[in-house]
Amino acid sequence: MxxxxxxxxxxxxxxxxxxxxxxxxxxxxxxxxxxxxxxxxxxxxxxxxxxxxxxxxxxxxxxxxxxxxxxxxxxxxxxxxxxxxxxxxxxxxxxxxxxxxxxxxxxxxxxxxxxxxxxxxxxxxxxxxxxxxxxxxxxxxxxxxxxxxxxxDTWSLAAGTGRALVADGGDSWFFITADYAFGHALEGDTANFVRQAGGRVLGTVRTPFPGTTDFSSFLQQAKSSGAKIIGLANAGTDTVNCIKQAAEFGITRRGVRLAGLLFQLSDVHAVGLEAAQGLTLTEAFYWDMNxxxxxxxxxxxxxxxxxxxxxxxxxxxxxxxxxxxxxxxxxxxxxxxxxxxxxxxxxxxxxxxxxxxxxxxxxxxxxxxEMHLFQVKAPGESKHPWDYYKLVRSLPAADAFRPMSEGGCPLVRP
CATH class of the missing domain: 3.40.50.2300 (Response regulator)
Structure with a gap:
């Protein structure tokens, strides 16, 4: 052996x-x-x-x-x-x-x-x-x-997107989570913010990574839970596929909102503004900021x-x-x-x-x-190629990342 x-x-x-x-x-x-x-x-x-x-x-x-x-x-x-x-x-x-x-x-x-x-x-x-x-x-x-x-990191994404959606009425969540360290951490950090704000987590489902391309059964579970927010604790093409398939099933037309917890510019491009419009996301950088x-x-x-x-x-x-x-x-x-x-x-x-x-x-x-909370533009708001975001607000560095005292890092003196 x-x-x-x-x-x-x-x-x-x-x-x-x-x-x-x-x-x-x-x-x-x-x-x-x-x-x-x-x-x-x-x-x-x-x-x-x-x-x-x-x-x-x-x-x-x-x-x-x-x-x-x-x-x-x-x-x-x-x-x-x-x-x-x-x-x-x-x-x-x-x-x-x-x-x-x-x-x-x-x-x-x-x-x-x-x-x-x-x-x-x-x-x-x-x-x-x-x-x-x-x-x-x-x-x-x-x-x-x-x-x-x-x-x-997962804390900063949760602090931005999670807080914003709960404050906007999204007080019940169901997570679709990539089944490895990243997905677990992103789900956990976001769930903590949801609960701290008085919200509830109604359920979660773990999807194999890599290799999952059909998210239909997971999306149906999320829809059946009655949650107002489906939190996508995944990234890249997994997030893109989830959003596209949710649009195909008409989930968002029924009032359920999607939270792309790690949803980036190229993902918006892949989904298209028609399906991605209105989504809230947190990023550290946007090409058209300055x-x-x-x-x-x-x-x-x-x-x-x-x-x-x-x-x-x-x-x-x-x-x-x-x-x-x-x-x-x-x-x-x-x-x-x-x-x-x-x-x-x-x-x-x-x-x-x-x-x-x-x-x-x-x-x-x-x-x-600083981290920045953005909302994806509607097709009619986009004036030129890759003009996808409008800035909601910027989060100061001190608020955007987990305090050192809470991380448990052995390099940090008490």
């Missing part, structure tokens, strides 16, 4: 290495100082639209901008598709660190994989910049000295066949830019020697960029910044 497991692990590592396709920065003279970044992402699965190639593009752009300012340091970027499988993801990350000299791993959109990678980078004293996963456990009981959680977000999006969209970047794509740029500032600020040799030292620098230095505004990385590794 041990021989079989060892052979299987070897095959997984070999497959992971084959998937790691080089994506090197601009051609330049060979530099003695090299930082290597690995974007561990979903290039072909349900999360590809919100992560995937766009996460690679965001990382590359941050690397290019850094190299212009620091021509003595070369930044190399590789990418890998871990197929949303925890064993493949962890094997790929281990191979990158042990054999390919990766200094920092970026993205990792599946929470169960991110939790495993968090342990790995701590053991190896490397860095993980988690821009794609959602579970707030990464800065709670699973916090660590070598990773940061950048863009959003001049800075529009300028970044103008760089990204041509590389994504015209698609505007998601908050996770923007998170890739922002997190990598701050990490590379840490490499320069701490010094190349010290940064190569200890990923933990770079993360300490990142925590000690406030953040400020055009994509997320002012923020900071807290002692628990949580990057905090």
């Amino acid at each position: 041990t021989q079989f497991l060892n052979r299987r692990q070897t095959l997984i590592a070999g497959a992971a290495a084959a998937l790691a396709v080089p994506a090197i920065g601009p051609a330049r003279a060979q530099a003695a100082k090299v930082i290597r970044l690995g974007v561990l992402t979903d290039l072909n699965g349900p999360y590809a639209g919100n992560t995937g190639k766009g996460s690679v593009v965001g990382t590359r752009l941050a690397a290019e901008d850094f190299m212009k300012a620091h021509p003595d340091i070369q930044v190399e970027v590789i990418q890998g598709d871990f197929q949303n499988k925890p064993d493949v993801g962890l094997a790929m990350a281990r191979d990158w660190i042990d054999r390919q000299g990766i200094d920092a791993i970026v993205d990792v959109p599946v929470s169960s994989v991110a939790l495993a990678v968090a342990g790995l980078v701590t053991d190896k004293d490397k860095v993980a910049l988690f821009t794609g996963p959602a579970t707030a456990t990464l800065t709670g009981t699973a916090c660590g000295p070598n990773h940061v959680h950048w863009t959003y 001049e800075g977000t529009r300028a970044f999006s103008a760089r990204v969209a041509p590389q994504l066949n015209g698609q505007k970047p998601s908050m996770i794509h923007a998170g890739g740029y922002s997190a990598v830019a701050h990490y590379l500032k840490g490499v320069a600020g701490l010094g190349y040799d010290a940064s190569k020697a200890s990923g933990r030292a770079v993360v300490d620098w990142m925590k000690a230095t406030p953040t400020d960029d055009a994509l997320f505004g002012q923020g900071q990385v807290r002692a628990d590794g949580r990057k905090i910044h």
